[in-house]
Amino acid sequence: QVQLVESGGGSVQAGGSLRLSCAASAYTGSTAYMYWFRQPVGKERERVAAIYTRTGTKYYADSVRGRFTVSQDIAKKTVYLQMNSLKPEDTAIYYCAAGPSILGWYEIESVNYWGQGTQVTVSS
Numbered sequence: 001q002v003q004l005v006e007s008g009g010g011s012v013q014a015g016g017s018l019r020l021s022c023a024a025s026a027y028t029g030s031t032a033y034m035y036w037f038r039q040p041v042g043k044e045r046e047r048v049a050a051i052y053t054r055t056g057t058k059y060y061a062d063s064v065r066g067r068f069t070v071s072q073d074i075a076k077k078t079v080y081l082q083m084n085s086l087k088p089e090d091t092a093i094y095y096c097a098a099g100p101s102i103l104g105w106y107e108i109e110s111v112n113y114w115g116q117g118t119q120v121t122v123s124s
Contacts, residue, residue: 002026002113004096009118012086016122020081022096022115027053027077030112031098034079035105036070038092038120045095049081050105059105064090086122093117 003025012018024031033052039045049070050059058070069082079096096115103110 002028002031002098004098004113004115006094006096006115006118009094009120011121011123014087014122014124016086017082017084018086018120019083020094020096020118020120022079022081024077024079024098027074030100033099033102033104034070034072035097035099035111036079036081037095037097037108037111038090039095039117040089040092045108047105047108048094050102051079052102053079059102083120086120088122088124090120091122092120094120 005023008020035050036048037045038048047061048064049068051070051072067085072079095117097111098113099111
């Protein structure tokens with residue numbers, strides 16, 4: 001069983017920046033792909049970004065491309081989400097997740113592990 005622990009959420013004004021961290025208890029085949037999802041109040045969970053930990057290949061949702069950057073520190077088994085130029089519509093609970101394939105990017109049910117979530121609030 002892999003544990004994912006997020007940190008770094010908070011409140012910021014529009015145009016500001018935050019960096020989220022997700023520490024994994026292990027990097028295994030089950031965590032080959034590390035994801036960031038978010039869920040605004042009253043809406044479905046949606047994909048934000050992903051990284052293939054073995055090659056560093058990155059994936060972004062259109063809504064965040066150019067503003068958010070996903071990265072990793074392999075030695076620390078930690079994935080980061082740098083969020084710049086934040087907008088009020090970025091307000092959500094952000095979840096770190098992991099799975100063995102990119103399928104989780106297309107089918108949320110294919111994600112194996114979830115973190116507890118961290119709140120990000122962007123005020124106008």
